[in-house]
Amino acid sequence: MAFTWHEEAKMGIDFEKGGVADVGDGVFVYVGPDGDSNNGIVLTGEGTISIDSFVRNYAGLTAALERVSDRPVRFAINTHDDADHFSMNHFFRRQGAVIMASEACRSRIETKMRMPSWVEDLRRRNPALAHELTSPEELVPHVGVADRATLKIAGERIELLHFGHGHCPGDLVVNVPERGVLFAGDLLFAGVHGRLKTADIDSLIAMLERLAGIPCQTVIPGHGMPVKGVGKQAIDIYRDYLVVLRARITELIGNGVTPDRIAAELEGWKYGNWGRAELFPVCAEHVYKDVAWHMRFSLDNPAQIMTRA
Ligand SMILES: [Zn+2]
Numbered sequence: 001m002a003f004t005w006h007e008e009a010k011m012g013i014d015f016e017k018g019g020v021a022d023v024g025d026g027v028f029v030y031v032g033p034d035g036d037s038n039n040g041i042v043l044t045g046e047g048t049i050s051i052d053s054f055v056r057n058y059a060g061l062t063a064a065l066e067r068v069s070d071r072p073v074r075f076a077i078n079t080h081d082d083a084d085h086f087s088m089n090h091f092f093r094r095q096g097a098v099i100m101a102s103e104a105c106r107s108r109i110e111t112k113m114r115m116p117s118w119v120e121d122l123r124r125r126n127p128a129l130a131h132e133l134t135s136p137e138e139l140v141p142h143v144g145v146a147d148r149a150t151l152k153i154a155g156e157r158i159e160l161l162h163f164g165h166g167h168c169p170g171d172l173v174v175n176v177p178e179r180g181v182l183f184a185g186d187l188l189f190a191g192v193h194g195r196l197k198t199a200d201i202d203s204l205i206a207m208l209e210r211l212a213g214i215p216c217q218t219v220i221p222g223h224g225m226p227v228k229g230v231g232k233q234a235i236d237i238y239r240d241y242l243v244v245l246r247a248r249i250t251e252l253i254g255n256g257v258t259p260d261r262i263a264a265e266l267e268g269w270k271y272g273n274w275g276r277a278e279l280f281p282v283c284a285e286h287v288y289k290d291v292a293w294h295m296r297f298s299l300d301n302p303a304q305i306m307t308r309a
Pocket residue numbers: 037082084085186222223
């Protein structure tokens with residue numbers, strides 16, 4: 001079945017240029033250009049909540065924040081520790097925001113910010129703002145959430161939920177139940193391929209089942225267009241994407257196909273028409289490695305798997 005619903009829901013946004021999607025009820029999403037990360041903006045009577053930020057798109061997100069509210073950011077939440085989801089923390093911190101993440105994510109950012117190579121990499125993401133990154137520890141979240149936390153702000157309940165290691169060890173989702181909006185971070189890609197370098201595929205699939213059980217109208221994926229009105233459908237589709245991909249790759253490994261040939265073998269597969277096609281070979285390789293790891297056999301000799309299976 002062709003994946004078409006996201007085509008109808010682009011909210012006037014040019015995929016290549018990105019832009020601001022108004023998903024209603026005081027919730028906005030700065031959609032990064034070319035499938036870069038989505039940055040959420042939730043307006044409340046006590047100031048703004050920002051969810052994820054990427055320093056490469058500093059200008060776009062800053063303009064979006066200024067356009068929708070003149071209040072400062074009170075809370076900045078990171079859904080995980082990839083650079084495209086936390087790299088403006090220092091700017092929000094200087095505004096007085098409290099930075100929050102899962103504890104696994106918080107400690108991973110802390111470790112990364114002690115590594116000069118990581119800090120240099122962040123500086124390169126936006127050379128014009130490199131001089132701002134003077135104290136890497138400014139990017140380390142103030143608060144680490146073990147499993148779940150509730151924010152009560154302007155009388156409204158907002159839930160921060162950490163279900164474990166899916167896309168990466170520190171995944172956090174942000175549920176805004178009174179507005180029917182769920183920010184899924186990179187646990188969810190909608191209509192675009194994405195890297196799965198640190199993903200545990202089995203756990204990610206199980207986690208998507210849990211996510212689909214959270215009542216919501218609108219879901220904001222880590223990458224791809226926000227999905228309005230049919231949030232659960234988007235989660236189910238990405239779960240199916242992973243289930244199909246895992247099954248096909250398991251089969252290919254069984255047939256002795258080597259990682260470099262996996263993407264070619266999968267040409268024309270069920271979700272082959274998704275955007276960011278250039279990322280698919282690396283995504284397929286990540287799934288290959290995870291599947292092979294779970295099979296506990298050497299990647300150098302896939303034939304072994306066939307004989308032992
Ligand atoms: Zn991302």
